[in-house]
Amino acid sequence: MRVDIENLGAHRGGRPVVTGVSVAVPSGTVLGLVGPNGSGKSTLLRAVSGVAAPSSGHVRFDGTDVASLSRREVALRVAVMAQEHSEEFEVTVLDMVLLGRIPHGHGFGRDSDRDIAVALDALARVGAAHLPHRSFSALSGGERQRVLFARALAQETPVLVLDEPTNHLDIAHQLELLDLIKATDKTVVVALHDLNLAARSCDTIGVLVDGRLTALGPPDEVLHTDLIRSAFDVDSTAVAHPHSGRRHFIFDARRSPSRHDGTAPDPSVSAPEGITLP
Numbered sequence: 001m002r003v004d005i006e007n008l009g010a011h012r013g014g015r016p017v018v019t020g021v022s023v024a025v026p027s028g029t030v031l032g033l034v035g036p037n038g039s040g041k042s043t044l045l046r047a048v049s050g051v052a053a054p055s056s057g058h059v060r061f062d063g064t065d066v067a068s069l070s071r072r073e074v075a076l077r078v079a080v081m082a083q084e085h086s087e088e089f090e091v092t093v094l095d096m097v098l099l100g101r102i103p104h105g106h107g108f109g110r111d112s113d114r115d116i117a118v119a120l121d122a123l124a125r126v127g128a129a130h131l132p133h134r135s136f137s138a139l140s141g142g143e144r145q146r147v148l149f150a151r152a153l154a155q156e157t158p159v160l161v162l163d164e165p166t167n168h169l170d171i172a173h174q175l176e177l178l179d180l181i182k183a184t185d186k187t188v189v190v191a192l193h194d195l196n197l198a199a200r201s202c203d204t205i206g207v208l209v210d211g212r213l214t215a216l217g218p219p220d221e222v223l224h225t226d227l228i229r230s231a232f233d234v235d236s237t238a239v240a241h242p243h244s245g246r247r248h249f250i251f252d253a254r255r256s257p258s259r260h261d262g263t264a265p266d267p268s269v270s271a272p273e274g275i276t277l278p
């Protein structure tokens with residue numbers, strides 16, 4: 001399912017925090033959103049998933065404006081994994097994943113054999129096949145995160161909106177989850193903080209700074225040392241991965257905050273021998 005974000009604006013706490021964002025996400029591709037803390041990634045994702053109405057612009061799923069859809073119609077199209085979770089109530093892991101089946105007319109004890117099979121399969125896909133009868137509130141942060149991703153998968157939607165889904169995950173589970181995202185035929189919009197993992201996992205990268213999309217394109221075109229310096233105030237060195245040849249960043253130092261001051265790249269910074277700068 002194609003997702004079109006058109007000239008989107010969004011408020012938070014009565015204040016505009018996202019302005020004029022336009023991105024077309026072709027069906028089956030992964031758009032990664034990166035940007036500093038507070039740059040508006042979660043706010044944009046809330047608007048894209050229909051959780052909060054945009055203050056201006058449109059989000060369309062295969063041409064249909066999200067604003068024209070009922071909550072159930074939205075939930076049949078997009079599954080959301082939010083950053084903050086308030087799911088502290090006592091439920092088993094299996095029941096938590098079965099909540100993803102509610103838009104299909106099931107859930108709350110009316111689960112069919114298929115619903116349970118879908119939920120167990122989703123748990124197996126995120127490496128949580130051993131957890132279904134545990135209490136959700138007694139899980140570790142990383143286990144919870146994987147269960148919530150399983151719930152999103154169990155919703156069987158063509159679109160996934162994921163806000164920092166790798167939070168709390170150990171490196172093996174980060175890679176596993178991102179590989180699952182990459183392998184799925186779903187359309188995915190995902191906020192990520194790790195630029196190297198984002199480059200590895202996303203077809204397109206959008207960089208948000210102060211609520212505006214400052215760069216958009218394939219990872220190799222968008223992510224470079226100047227961009228990292230201007231968006232994050234961080235000096236970095238780009239190296240070619242010895243096996244894949246893919247560009248990889250080593251983060252050298254936090255600069256004193258200087259965003260938007262037009263600071264030119266420091267000419268004294270050069271590549272160590274054997275290292276390729278972009």
Ligand SMILES: Nc1ncnc2c1ncn2[C@@H]1O[C@H](COP(=O)(O)OP(=O)(O)OP(=O)(O)O)[C@@H](O)[C@H]1O
Pocket residue numbers: 012013014017035036037038039040041042043044
């Ligand atoms: N509930 C809220 N009420 C008021 N302002 C909010 C609320 N949530 C976020 N904001 C503000 O909106 C702006 C954008 O926040 P948002 O959470 O979208 O950024 P983000 O890029 O997802 O950040 P992070 O990387 O820290 O998760 C920030 O200035 C933030 O302080």
